[in-house]
Amino acid sequence: MPLLNILRYPDPRLHKVARPVTIFDARLKQLVADMAETMYDAPGVGLAASQVDVHEQLIIVDISDNQTELRVLINPEITWASSEMQVYDEGCLSVPGVYDGVERPARVKVRALDVDGNTFETTAEGLLAVCIQHEMDHLKGKVFVEYLSPLKRNRIKAKMLKEERELNRDKKRNSDR
Numbered sequence: 001m002p003l004l005n006i007l008r009y010p011d012p013r014l015h016k017v018a019r020p021v022t023i024f025d026a027r028l029k030q031l032v033a034d035m036a037e038t039m040y041d042a043p044g045v046g047l048a049a050s051q052v053d054v055h056e057q058l059i060i061v062d063i064s065d066n067q068t069e070l071r072v073l074i075n076p077e078i079t080w081a082s083s084e085m086q087v088y089d090e091g092c093l094s095v096p097g098v099y100d101g102v103e104r105p106a107r108v109k110v111r112a113l114d115v116d117g118n119t120f121e122t123t124a125e126g127l128l129a130v131c132i133q134h135e136m137d138h139l140k141g142k143v144f145v146e147y148l149s150p151l152k153r154n155r156i157k158a159k160m161l162k163e164e165r166e167l168n169r170d171k172k173r174n175s176d177r
């Protein structure tokens with residue numbers, strides 16, 4: 001399977017709002033498989049369809065050490081969130097190399113559909129709660145840097161744009177050869 005291209009912040013497509021998944025077919029299963037391969041290759045612990053430019057409500061998460069606990073959440077909804085908060089240093093495959101603290105509810109209950117369209121509910125805490133909330137933000141068009149101060153965000157944006165120019169220059173140099 002080909003790896004999918006992960007959009008890089010500040011690509012405006014990262015701010016599109018995802019629509020619910022309505023068809024649970026072979027295409028959806030293939031998308032999940034491709035997303036998993038892309039996430040594991042990166043490597044990362046979570047990926048939202050929005051990050052691979054598919055604007056449907058689908059996220060995958062695997063916080064295990066050995067890539068054996070893939071969780072697929074389709075049309076996820078938070079049905080309960082603890083009043084207790086936790087701050088975690090978050091990173092994102094769309095903002096490579098950037099990590100910063102984000103405060104979120106420490107525990108959440110999530111209702112979602114699996115790849116066959118069956119409803120399930122799960123309770124998450126710790127890193128799993130962080131990942132699920134972070135990935136669900138992507139479906140709303142929100143990237144974690146939006147929780148940071150405008151000053152930090154602008155600094156990150158400038159860094160990302162500079163890196164992108166350098167990447168494009170390298171690509172051009174290679175294709176000119």
Ligand code: ZN
Pocket residue numbers: 091092093094134135138144
């Ligand atoms: Zn992310």
